[in-house]
Amino acid sequence: MTTQTRKAREVAEREELLLDLAIEIIEEHSFAQLTMDKLTARSEYSKGTVYNHFSSKEDLWCALCARGLRIQKSMFGKLANFEGNSRERILALSFGYELFTLCYPILTMVSLRVMSPAVFEKASPARIKALGETEDEMVEMLKGMIETAMANNELSRRYEDNLYQVTFAIWAMSFGSVTILRNSTPTPCLERIDIDSAVLVNASIVLDGLQWQPYSWDWDYKASWQRIAEEIFYEELATLNK
Amino acid sequence: MTTQTRKAREVAEREELLLDLAIEIIEEHSFAQLTMDKLTARSEYSKGTVYNHFSSKEDLWCALCARGLRIQKSMFGKLANFEGNSRERILALSFGYELFTLCYPILTMVSLRVMSPAVFEKASPARIKALGETEDEMVEMLKGMIETAMANNELSRRYEDNLYQVTFAIWAMSFGSVTILRNSTPTPCLERIDIDSAVLVNASIVLDGLQWQPYSWDWDYKASWQRIAEEIFYEELATLNK
DNA sequence: TCTATAAATGACGATTGGTCATTAATCTAG
DNA sequence: CTAGATTAATGACCAATCGTCATTTATAGA
Structure with a gap:
């Protein structure tokens, strides 16, 4: 054996x-x-x-995606010990996702190009299963944070009957922001926003819209963003700036 | 001549x-x-x-993208005569974008796969220029709506010094929501949300977060969504349901 | 009608994805 | 240790594909 x-x-x-x-x-x-x-x-x-x-070129692509997801999951795992209110913890997720796309632009780009039925059809079933499971684990992590916040009355109960909708809103905004920022061609609109804070601002808009306390006008989330960088992702940022 | x-x-x-x-x-x-x-x-x-x-296969891809953008622009143009408050008009944009992805799934998919520097390098300059211009026109249309709303005090002046950030937030949420909804593989999270209203809900969250009046709890935007379908995009929906 | 320019053609070389008969390595049993 | 059996590795090969370019055909203008 x-x-x-x-x-x-x-x-x-x-x-x-x-x-x-x-x-x-x-x-x-x-x-x-x-x-x-x-x-x-x-x-x-x-x-x-x-x-x-790799049973095919597409299977190789999916293997690269799977590696990307594994790295993302390990990065998200780092914020388990982060001390902060529930909104800050959600911001840490957004931060982590953006940081992942910066540290691993190739894996990010591959994920974007590969995620489609036509590609999955040519990949091995085992590979696809592993991909889906990792993705689900991350979604459940986010959902768990939402549940906790709602139980602690930090998040309004407006969307109580559909927590996955809240999950989806946060996920969609993070994904959309980062994808447009990092994959688009330079466009006048993007040149006139502060790229370094765009993800934070967009996440804050969504969290304000969800009535997630404390509101962005009652708390200095720029400082939180800084603290997330220093306390959770110091290593990744150091290697990135090298 | x-x-x-x-x-x-x-x-x-x-x-x-x-x-x-x-x-x-x-x-x-x-x-x-x-x-x-x-x-x-x-x-x-x-x-x-x-x-x-088509100077290359990539140039052909970009030509398909350009057609998609032209169609989007023409769909957005249809809401010029739509009567409604400024938030409803923004919702009409989101509706139009989602409808485009439903009516033209192939052009949508091509756009997603093609938008990357590596592809643009192999496309003809004229094609890329046309693409960028159409995109900018649509961004400016959205920005104009934001300016109007702010001038009419329907939108808070919190983000007054950076209107493009507001543009980006709305754009990113629409793009992210639709892309995940329509291109992802079935995942437990997505199976548990109401796909037909997900884009409306996400857009509403962002607009609430931007403090865009009237808030979603003061107005029946589900009815607005219905009205947009009937008054602006009746034809497209009819052909879609055929 | 004749010539100069522009457009269309498809055979071709180079590269690619994927297969499979052959070869090499490893394991098992006596 | 050896012989046979099983597993893994190899690379020649084929069909499909991208893009080129010398040649042919069509068109414009004098």
Whole structure:
């Protein structure tokens, strides 16, 4: 049995290595230039071995997405020990998501391009299952924070009968803001906003709209944003600014 | 000079025809299956002629995007004569955008996949310029509505010094909501919200957060949503439900 | 009608995704 | 330790695809 686990570990390690190489190729060229031939050439393995790991190019894409989601989840996990009111904790989620897109622009871009039925059809079922589960775990984490806030009367009970709607609102705003900011071409509108605070402002607008206390005019959330950076994501920001 | 304009018109007509065929190919197969060879085969022209229109596959993609933006713009133009308060007019924009994604799922999907520097690099400059201009026109339309509302004291002056931030917030929420709703795989979170009203609810949350009067608890925006459907987008909805 | 310009054509080379018969490595049992 | 069996790795190969360009065809104007 030990040989089994050893082999499985070796296979997993090789898969991670292949993903590293795939990211290198995208970094040096572009997403479209990530071909199985190039990946094979860059690795010390043959095409057939690469195809033993990834059943198709689309499966490789999904594997990159899965890595991105794993990293996101681990980043979100870091805010477990963060001391702050419930709104600050939601902001920390938004902060973390934006930081992820800054630290891992390639994984972010891949996720955006890959998330579609046509791609999933060509990926292996196991891969898709893993993707969905990680995503659900993160949604449930957000929902749990909403429930807690409502129980503590920090969040109005206006949307009490549909907590997932609140989850969706926060998620959609974070996703929309970051995606437009980081993936769009330069446009006059985007050039005239403060990009560094845009995600914070948009999240605050949504939280105000949800009547989540304390309101943005009763609290200095810019300071919270700063504190999140320093207390939770210090390491990531340090490597980012290097 | 007349022959010049006639030829130019013929070329433009042929380009529209080619875009129709490209959409057909995506409909019947998938985005990845849209190849220049297939497009050539389906048309009555040769490969070289197709390449006279589209300098590359990426240029073809951008041409599809440009068509999508033109359609969006024309849909937004329909709400010029809509009678309603300023919040209802913003909702009409969100409604229009969601309706566009429902009526033209392929153009929506193409836009999402295409909007990236790597693709733009391979598209013709003229195409990119046209894309940017159409986009800016729509942003300016939204900004104009915000200015009017602020002048009429329907919208708080809290964000007065940065109107583009307000534009961005509304845009990001619409984009994020619709993109997640229509492009994601089925996930427990999405299955538990009312998809038909999710965009309205999210837009309302943002507008409440912006302190845009009248608040959602002082006005029946579900009725407004219905009225927008009937008065502005009756035709589109009729063809959609066919 | 003749010539100069513009447009259309499709064969071609290079690259790609994916397959599969062959080869190599590893394991198991006697 | 060895022989046979099972598993994994290999890369030549095929069909599909992108984009080019020398050649052919159509058109415009004198």
